[in-house]
Amino acid sequence: MTASVRIGLLGMGNVGGALVELLQEQHSDIAALTGLDLAITRIAVRDASKPRGELYGAELTDNVAAVIDADDVDLVVELVGGVDLARDWVARSLQAGKSVVTGNKALLAAHGRELMDLAGEHNVELLFEASVAGGIPLMRALQKSLRGEPIERVMGIVNGTTNYMLSKMTEDGADYAEVLAEAQALGYAEADPTADVEGHDAQAKAAIIASVAFGASVTDADVPVQGISGVTAEDIANAARLGYVIKLLAVVERSGDEVAARVHPTMVPTSHPLATVRGSFNAVFIEGGAVGDLMLYGRGAGGRPTASAVLGDVIEAATSVSHGTVRRLPPMADARLRAPEAAMSAFYLDLSVEDRPGVLAEVAGVFGANGVSIRSMEQQGLGAEASIAFITHEATERDMAATLEKLNALPSVNRVGAQYRVIGG
Amino acid sequence: MTASVRIGLLGMGNVGGALVELLQEQHSDIAALTGLDLAITRIAVRDASKPRGELYGAELTDNVAAVIDADDVDLVVELVGGVDLARDWVARSLQAGKSVVTGNKALLAAHGRELMDLAGEHNVELLFEASVAGGIPLMRALQKSLRGEPIERVMGIVNGTTNYMLSKMTEDGADYAEVLAEAQALGYAEADPTADVEGHDAQAKAAIIASVAFGASVTDADVPVQGISGVTAEDIANAARLGYVIKLLAVVERSGDEVAARVHPTMVPTSHPLATVRGSFNAVFIEGGAVGDLMLYGRGAGGRPTASAVLGDVIEAATSVSHGTVRRLPPMADARLRAPEAAMSAFYLDLSVEDRPGVLAEVAGVFGANGVSIRSMEQQGLGAEASIAFITHEATERDMAATLEKLNALPSVNRVGAQYRVIGG
Numbered sequence: 001m002t003a004s005v006r007i008g009l010l011g012m013g014n015v016g017g018a019l020v021e022l023l024q025e026q027h028s029d030i031a032a033l034t035g036l037d038l039a040i041t042r043i044a045v046r047d048a049s050k051p052r053g054e055l056y057g058a059e060l061t062d063n064v065a066a067v068i069d070a071d072d073v074d075l076v077v078e079l080v081g082g083v084d085l086a087r088d089w090v091a092r093s094l095q096a097g098k099s100v101v102t103g104n105k106a107l108l109a110a111h112g113r114e115l116m117d118l119a120g121e122h123n124v125e126l127l128f129e130a131s132v133a134g135g136i137p138l139m140r141a142l143q144k145s146l147r148g149e150p151i152e153r154v155m156g157i158v159n160g161t162t163n164y165m166l167s168k169m170t171e172d173g174a175d176y177a178e179v180l181a182e183a184q185a186l187g188y189a190e191a192d193p194t195a196d197v198e199g200h201d202a203q204a205k206a207a208i209i210a211s212v213a214f215g216a217s218v219t220d221a222d223v224p225v226q227g228i229s230g231v232t233a234e235d236i237a238n239a240a241r242l243g244y245v246i247k248l249l250a251v252v253e254r255s256g257d258e259v260a261a262r263v264h265p266t267m268v269p270t271s272h273p274l275a276t277v278r279g280s281f282n283a284v285f286i287e288g289g290a291v292g293d294l295m296l297y298g299r300g301a302g303g304r305p306t307a308s309a310v311l312g313d314v315i316e317a318a319t320s321v322s323h324g325t326v327r328r329l330p331p332m333a334d335a336r337l338r339a340p341e342a343a344m345s346a347f348y349l350d351l352s353v354e355d356r357p358g359v360l361a362e363v364a365g366v367f368g369a370n371g372v373s374i375r376s377m378e379q380q381g382l383g384a385e386a387s388i389a390f391i392t393h394e395a396t397e398r399d400m401a402a403t404l405e406k407l408n409a410l411p412s413v414n415r416v417g418a419q420y421r422v423i424g425g
Numbered sequence: 426m427t428a429s430v431r432i433g434l435l436g437m438g439n440v441g442g443a444l445v446e447l448l449q450e451q452h453s454d455i456a457a458l459t460g461l462d463l464a465i466t467r468i469a470v471r472d473a474s475k476p477r478g479e480l481y482g483a484e485l486t487d488n489v490a491a492v493i494d495a496d497d498v499d500l501v502v503e504l505v506g507g508v509d510l511a512r513d514w515v516a517r518s519l520q521a522g523k524s525v526v527t528g529n530k531a532l533l534a535a536h537g538r539e540l541m542d543l544a545g546e547h548n549v550e551l552l553f554e555a556s557v558a559g560g561i562p563l564m565r566a567l568q569k570s571l572r573g574e575p576i577e578r579v580m581g582i583v584n585g586t587t588n589y590m591l592s593k594m595t596e597d598g599a600d601y602a603e604v605l606a607e608a609q610a611l612g613y614a615e616a617d618p619t620a621d622v623e624g625h626d627a628q629a630k631a632a633i634i635a636s637v638a639f640g641a642s643v644t645d646a647d648v649p650v651q652g653i654s655g656v657t658a659e660d661i662a663n664a665a666r667l668g669y670v671i672k673l674l675a676v677v678e679r680s681g682d683e684v685a686a687r688v689h690p691t692m693v694p695t696s697h698p699l700a701t702v703r704g705s706f707n708a709v710f711i712e713g714g715a716v717g718d719l720m721l722y723g724r725g726a727g728g729r730p731t732a733s734a735v736l737g738d739v740i741e742a743a744t745s746v747s748h749g750t751v752r753r754l755p756p757m758a759d760a761r762l763r764a765p766e767a768a769m770s771a772f773y774l775d776l777s778v779e780d781r782p783g784v785l786a787e788v789a790g791v792f793g794a795n796g797v798s799i800r801s802m803e804q805q806g807l808g809a810e811a812s813i814a815f816i817t818h819e820a821t822e823r824d825m826a827a828t829l830e831k832l833n834a835l836p837s838v839n840r841v842g843a844q845y846r847v848i849g850g
Contacts, residue, residue: 022715026573033640034572129570135716137562137570144569145554145562147459148451148736215458273722276701281718290447291560291733293706294723297698299716308716311573 002037003322007314008073008098009043010064010089011080015103015130016043017053018303019077019310024056026311036318042067068093074321077310078102087111094118094126099317101310103130109204109220112211125320127313132205133158133282135305136298137312141286142212150289151213153253155423158205160280160300161189161196162228162248166236166265167278170245175233188280198227199248202263206250209284210261214254216335218261224340226264235418238350238380238389239267245275246420258338267348267422341398346375346424350417351407352387359412360388366410370403371395387415391422427462428747432739433498433523434468435489435514436505440528440555441468442478443728444502444735449481451736461743467492493518499746502735503527512536519543519551524742528555528735534629534645537636550745552738557630558583558707560730561723562737566711567637575714578678579638580848583630585705585725586614586621587653587673591661591690592703595670600658613705623652624673624688631675634709635686639679641760643686649765651689660843663775663805663814664692670700671845683763692773692847766823771800771849775842776832777812784837785813791835795828796820812840816847 007023009016023030023038031037043055044064052060061067068076068089076093078100080086086107093100094115102108108115108131119126129139133156142151157163161183168179180197183189195201203225210218228248239246244267252261268275273295277283282300287293299305353359360377367374372395380387392400407413432448434441448455448463456462468480469489477485486492493501493514501518503525505511511532518525519540527533533540533556544551554564558581567576582588586608593604605622608614620626628650635643653673664671669692677686693700698720702708707725712718724730778784785802792799797820805812817825832838 018715022573026575029575030573135713135719137566137719140565140570141562144741145565145734145737147740148447148455149733150451150454273701276698288560288733290443290729290736292724292727292730294560294562294721296719296721298719302717304715305717308574308713309570311715312570315572316569 002031002035004037004039005318005321006039006041006072006074008067008070008076009040009058010067010076010078012043012045012052013079014303015306015310016079018307019079020053020055020058022304022307022311030315034315034319036315036322038314038318041072042070064089065092068096068098073098075099075101075314075317077314078104079310080104081106083107083110087115090115090126091118094122094124097122097124099125099127099321101127101313101317103128103306103310105131105201105204105208109207112208113217125317127317128208129313130306130309132208133284133296134298134300134302135308136282136284136296136300137309138209138284138296139212140312141296142209146286146288146291149291151254151286152289153251153287154209154213154284155274156205156209156250156284157247157274157277157282158250158284158300159196159199159202159248160282161193162202163277163282164188164280165197166228166231166246166248169231169233169236170240173233173237176229176231197229199225199263202248202250206252206261206263209250210252210259213252214259214335216259216337218259218337222337223261223263225262228265231265232418235420238418239348239420241380242378242389242391243270244268244422245270247274247277249274249423254335255338257336259335260338260343262340262343264421267420269424272423341396341401343397344394345397345421346394347392347400348418348420348422349390349392350387350419351390351413352415352417354412354414355383355386356412362410362412363388363407366406367392367403370406371399372403387417427456427460429462429464430743430746431464431466431497431499433492433495433501434465434483435492435501435503437468437470437477438504439728440731440735441504443732444504445478445480445483447729447732447736455740459740459744461740461747463739463743466497467495489514490517493521493523498523500524500526500739500742502739503529504735505529506531508532508535512540515540515551516543519547519549522547522549524550524552524746526552526735526738526742528553528731530556530626530629530633534632537633538642550742552742553633554738555731555734557633558709558721559723559725559727560733561707561709561721561725562734563634563709563721564637565737566721567634571711571713571716574716576638576679576711577714578676578712579634579709580699581630581634581675581709582672582699582702582707583675583709583725584621584624584627584673585707586618587627588702588707589613589705590622591653591656591671591673594656594658594661595665598658598662601654601656622654624650627673627675627688631677631686631688634675635677635684638677639684639760641684641762643684643762647762648686648688650687653690656690657843660845663843664773664845666805667803667814667816668695669693669847670695672699672702674699674848679760680763682761684760685763685768687765687768689846692845694849697848766821766826768822769819770822770846771819772817772825773843773845773847774815774817775812775844776815776838777840777842779837779839780808780811787835787837788813788832791831792817792828795831796824797828812842
């Protein structure tokens, strides 16, 4: 006995096209395993006259509303991207009593809570596994498997372009500019790479992870971000000497009732599982109070991996549609956002200082006076070239900023060099 | 608005005790996030007079049937272990219309299909995330996220004891016997280590993974198994020289309509993500036709990690109970088991041969005559100590067995040494 569920697809780019193909390939296996007869009946695209691949019977239109409202569309898959129009379309679908599957991270980072609440009101589902870390089943792990878990922290390598670039810099000793040019030539980075290299893509994903992991209402605007454009080959070499690699991490953590989220290049010990994630792969490392350390690793982007995540959601939503058994997520808890200056990290700091007795005590005194405690320090280089690499214990952003201000004002400090946040092993 | 769901717990060992504590700690967070008021009302143990920790109001009994049948038990958590009695209890619970959460791998490996079908007949759920790889959300990934994915192969490090032992042998160059004694002293290995070191624990898990990943009906008796008791420090050193580490893998794969499952020590390239899984951690590597490579990594055992997986299942089942919306899994497809001798692998083979011209051609000829093609060969050692390490392309177990028989009969072959299956990078 199979139940027919008809899908309206908005957008037929890279992921949409892959979804059409994947659903066709897997149609009979899905029917055998789930009892669902899934078909894409309508597809909305910007330009319906443009030649397309095989559509397997779906009707093509440039009228999005006609797809959403069609009687032969039971659920809507939104793969258009963008925020404002997508928000209207998703809201209209939910209001029409149709569950929505979307991979639109920008939309969720800006309006996730509002849309989840709307889905709840209309007793339909809003699923978005594909919006973070492509084919990696992170959302389902957080929403289902770890529902009862006291999650303490989630750290993710969630942008493949920057991980590819940092991996190349680490493995080849190459410069940032060189690696960026190569990544652009290979199509791994876009002509305007800002969204990736300045961390905005990871920032949106951090907001979604924080919302789902902690039931907090976090938007991308709430997430302090620093990208990788300031990372140098020298920084990477210095980190390596100390046993670290530099990764761009989205970090989301809870401390009491407060939630903190941020994105920055981070020194990760080489023995940490995240350090082994190379090239354009993504991985998300979860620290739970009961489950311990957990890592999910896989392809974070690409048409087929992302389409696979969309299809998993489609099958889940279609099962609900066919059983008439939608599961409402309750409204999210109101975990408070921690003020950015109260967030805590360990820090790496590279200082070039005058080479005379007493300077070290002077510098160490500045850390101490500002409540920052030093875990290790190590001289690198010799004579006028000498610098000292400090790694601190955990300190607040506020205390660290005050320390830096005082260090910069110190006559014996020639230069405050690279600064990185550091995670433990 | 909260819905009350009352739990009957069978067994209060390591995991059961951790579940009682975890549920107590997380009760209010779970209520806030899911609207569920979860309480363990009854607990069945072998000896109810033995002193226990705090039970938070649960009633203790040695009468299992009384727990299953109690009106104030809505769902049953089975953490007793064993096969025959557990089968009766789980069946009785399902027949009474109560969903069951279990972490009992032996039960599922022997009677999984029968019990899943029984759950379907009675319109209740049977969830078993904790049965394979403890806190790692593998079952949910396979059953939900990857439902529409053309999964090609699943390879798992699913036994922490043997991974701990192999990691120690690799890192310290230690002998098998030495590492086993140490693992026993630390409590990582049992006094009778057979179930772990001979691969029977991994064998049961391979059967469950095959059933869930491919919808096949596979029991542990269907899975050929080889443990790690024959792995020597020399084998590990030889593998390292060629760029491999030795891991005990449960391998489950599909080829056309056929499914193959097996457990054996395997040479894994050091660049493969599975090679980086050290100590007692577990990891499962999934190769999907669309999603690409995916790995889930975490704690495979231990009271709290396993209790976390049980609690995730309890929340899912309790949500179904409270909504009255049980999702039936359709009956499993009948994927056929591939005959063990038709299963394919690449092989590593260590041969000690006479040191005279023409021997290599003779030996290589035996591989070729039996349809096994050589990918690489490398001499190790010198003179009478010399041996040749061969790595083949993929070949069937049948062809490889024939090759070995012929090699053993060859006068110029002094000794056929270590043999390992090998996976690609």
